[in-house]
Amino acid sequence: MSRNTLFDKVWASHLVRSLPNGQDQILVGLHLIHEVTSPQAFPMIEERGLKVRFPHRTFATVDHIVPTSADGRQRPLQDPLAEQMLQHLERNCAKHGIKLFNLGDEHQGIVHIIGPELGLTQPGMVIACGDSHTSTHGAFGSIALGIGTTQIASVLATGCLLLEKPKVRRINIDGVLKQGVTAKDVILTIINKLGVKGGIGYAYEYAGPVIEALEMEGRMTICNMSIEGGAQCGYVNPDIKTVNYLKGRPYVPKGGWENTAYRWLEYVSGENAVYDNDVKFNGSDFEPIMTWGVTLDQSIPVNGMIPDDSSKEANEAREYMGLTVGQPLVGVPIDVAFIGSCTNGRITDLREAAAIIKTHGLRVAGNVKALVVPGSEQVRKQAESEGLDKIFSESGWEWRGAGCSMCLAMNPDKLQGRQLCASSSNRNFKGRQGSPTGRTILMSPASVVACATQGKIADIRQILN
Amino acid sequence: MNSIIKSVAGGAFCLPGNDIDTDRIIPARYLKCVTFEGLGVNVFKDDRAQLGGKHPFDLAENEGKSILVVDENFGSGSSREHAVPALTQWGVKAIIGLSFAAIFRGNAVGNGLVCVTVEPDVHKYLVNEINTGAFAVHVDLERMVVRAEHQWEGEPLPCAMPESHREMLITGRWDSLATALEAGNAIEEAATKLPYMALVAC
Numbered sequence: 001m002s003r004n005t006l007f008d009k010v011w012a013s014h015l016v017r018s019l020p021n022g023q024d025q026i027l028v029g030l031h032l033i034h035e036v037t038s039p040q041a042f043p044m045i046e047e048r049g050l051k052v053r054f055p056h057r058t059f060a061t062v063d064h065i066v067p068t069s070a071d072g073r074q075r076p077l078q079d080p081l082a083e084q085m086l087q088h089l090e091r092n093c094a095k096h097g098i099k100l101f102n103l104g105d106e107h108q109g110i111v112h113i114i115g116p117e118l119g120l121t122q123p124g125m126v127i128a129c130g131d132s133h134t135s136t137h138g139a140f141g142s143i144a145l146g147i148g149t150t151q152i153a154s155v156l157a158t159g160c161l162l163l164e165k166p167k168v169r170r171i172n173i174d175g176v177l178k179q180g181v182t183a184k185d186v187i188l189t190i191i192n193k194l195g196v197k198g199g200i201g202y203a204y205e206y207a208g209p210v211i212e213a214l215e216m217e218g219r220m221t222i223c224n225m226s227i228e229g230g231a232q233c234g235y236v237n238p239d240i241k242t243v244n245y246l247k248g249r250p251y252v253p254k255g256g257w258e259n260t261a262y263r264w265l266e267y268v269s270g271e272n273a274v275y276d277n278d279v280k281f282n283g284s285d286f287e288p289i290m291t292w293g294v295t296l297d298q299s300i301p302v303n304g305m306i307p308d309d310s311s312k313e314a315n316e317a318r319e320y321m322g323l324t325v326g327q328p329l330v331g332v333p334i335d336v337a338f339i340g341s342c343t344n345g346r347i348t349d350l351r352e353a354a355a356i357i358k359t360h361g362l363r364v365a366g367n368v369k370a371l372v373v374p375g376s377e378q379v380r381k382q383a384e385s386e387g388l389d390k391i392f393s394e395s396g397w398e399w400r401g402a403g404c405s406m407c408l409a410m411n412p413d414k415l416q417g418r419q420l421c422a423s424s425s426n427r428n429f430k431g432r433q434g435s436p437t438g439r440t441i442l443m444s445p446a447s448v449v450a451c452a453t454q455g456k457i458a459d460i461r462q463i464l465n
Numbered sequence: 466m467n468s469i470i471k472s473v474a475g476g477a478f479c480l481p482g483n484d485i486d487t488d489r490i491i492p493a494r495y496l497k498c499v500t501f502e503g504l505g506v507n508v509f510k511d512d513r514a515q516l517g518g519k520h521p522f523d524l525a526e527n528e529g530k531s532i533l534v535v536d537e538n539f540g541s542g543s544s545r546e547h548a549v550p551a552l553t554q555w556g557v558k559a560i561i562g563l564s565f566a567a568i569f570r571g572n573a574v575g576n577g578l579v580c581v582t583v584e585p586d587v588h589k590y591l592v593n594e595i596n597t598g599a600f601a602v603h604v605d606l607e608r609m610v611v612r613a614e615h616q617w618e619g620e621p622l623p624c625a626m627p628e629s630h631r632e633m634l635i636t637g638r639w640d641s642l643a644t645a646l647e648a649g650n651a652i653e654e655a656a657t658k659l660p661y662m663a664l665v666a667c
């Protein structure tokens with residue numbers, strides 16, 4: 001059993017009671033909700049005559065269904081089902097006194113982007129959201145849990161979840177990342193090595209020199225995809241970068257700043273911390289990596305070849321993707337390039353992509369539809385103030401408003417037919433990007449730029465060198 | 466208090482394949498809804514379309530069956546609870562697998578859908594029994610065993626689920642909201658110890 005890790009400390013400080021069946025009742029101090037998974041939860045509590053227990057610690061936004069093109073964002077939304085979902089969210093928030101960052105609000109955006117951006121996400125919290133990528137918020141040293149709708153109802157009405165305490169695995173990454181290797185490559189590599197079910201029953205602590213060297217937004221990219229490795233959540237111990245990132249954000253206390261920062265850092269895993277499991281990697285060996293199949297561990301270094309794997313899953317994946325054993329990934333033609341999502345739709349992602357485009361004078365290849373979708377309206381504003389939107393649009397990219405966009409098929413941005421997308425998002429599942437036969441290759445935003453430029457899968461290092 | 470679920474029995478069928486994610490169980494376009502009604506008809510919609518009637522959820526011989534046998538990491542990916550009513554509305558009452566994704570499993574117990582795991586040898590045996598004409602499978606949560614039934618009663622083999630889930634189902638207390646409510650003021654007491662719980666919009 002783990003002891004004195006950040007996870008243990010935060011868990012203990014939020015423990016309401018332990019139940020005889022082995023579950024702990026844990027207080028959730030920040031509850032984030034969105035339009036897709038919450039509409040059914042409100043009737044569940046209203047039917048019992050219950051109210052929202054901590055409305056001032058509950059925040060909502062709309063992200064999955066919002067169109068990202070300027071004219072699509074007018075109300076009523078063109079899709080009546082999307083409009084209905086948004087109206088339910090508006091009504092539920094108004095009725096229960098929940099702050100909603102609505103379409104048109106300067107803080108609207110993907111829930112996992114706006115939490116940190118507003119300073120709602122802080123070290124030492126327990127955070128829940130009806131969305132599996134809630135693990136993103138763990139980058140700040142919090143326990144951040146993706147939950148289902150029945151659990152949303154429980155958090156709304158009781159402020160609590162009944163949970164079994166997971167085990168804690170430390171993933172230590174030594175070394176220094178090579179040129180062209182990003183936080184996205186780190187997490188894709190970890191999932192490749194530990195498998196998509198390797199994390200079942202675990203919370204992941206990401207540690208070591210590579211993680212410490214990353215800025216907050218890279219750490220968010222890593223924690224974001226913890227769920228794709230099967231883990232219940234993932235986190236990074238807070239440090240001076242965490243504190244500096246949060247300072248001055250709208251929901252961070254201004255008075256008593258030093259005390260607040262000190263309290264945050266007290267949650268850091270102790271030197272004598274005990275983990276249930278320890279895993280070590282050398283980050284200096286990591287390379288730009290991409291998925292080739294339909295699960296997250298079906299991945300290879302960009303200059304690798306489709307593996308000779310005769311499992312049922314691999315056969316099915318190759319057939320779905322239209323790839324053959326021994327075929328190099330480099331050179332596979334793409335139709336769409338997508339930069340965005342809660343994994344890679346933050347300002348540093350856009351800056352990095354734009355810098356590569358500008359420095360090397362790159363243009364989108366003629367056969368490719370390329371989309372950049374900022375993760376929040378704040379990211380969009382910031383990017384526009386730095387002129388990034390111009391760099392993108394002048395080199396053939398479409399510049400959009402904030403939302404989940406082509407990460408999943410709930411808004412107008414969708415793949416058509418068997419189109420293949422080089423994507424900075426987080427899931428390569430069959431049909432995920434909106435066409436039942438659409439194909440996804442996941443990679444870093446830098447790699448998406450390389451592929452968009454060449455119209456086929458390409459190695460970013462050849463552009464950088 | 467929900468209904469007490471001590472055992473489930475019914476016709477059984479297999480859905481082979483590891484890592485069957487919730488995007489496949491219920492594609493995202495069917496999440497455009499504000500209730501969980503009517504999801505059952507769209508369960509595995511795209512997988513079924515691709516197999517043109519040959520998907521296990523379409524085969525006539527599987528109609529009316531309620532015990533589903535899956536492989537590893539079933540229900541991975543998106544947290545969408547919609548996946549559970551999509552399965553139960555189709556008629557699934559229990560799932561036996563090698564492993565389940567954590568959020569899916571939590572969603573399942575909250576809806577009274579039984580998910581038990583079995584060891585690989587038991588799994589292999591069950592799949593074989595089902596494919597060779599076992600007419601029913603019995604999941605017994607009191608003794609934590611599964612049994613394949615032919616004309617004769619099959620041998621009881623061990624299965625597992627988190628003890629808390631088992632207790633919730635066999636006592637009918639799988640309504641976690643009701644259990645959490647019972648903590649009463651202890652909830653507010655825990656909240657007052659956390660300075661950030663006092664934070665409001667700045």
Ligand code: SF4
Nearest residue numbers: 133341342404407408
């Ligand atoms: S960007 Fe994608 S993964 Fe992230 S919250 Fe939106 S739909 Fe989910």
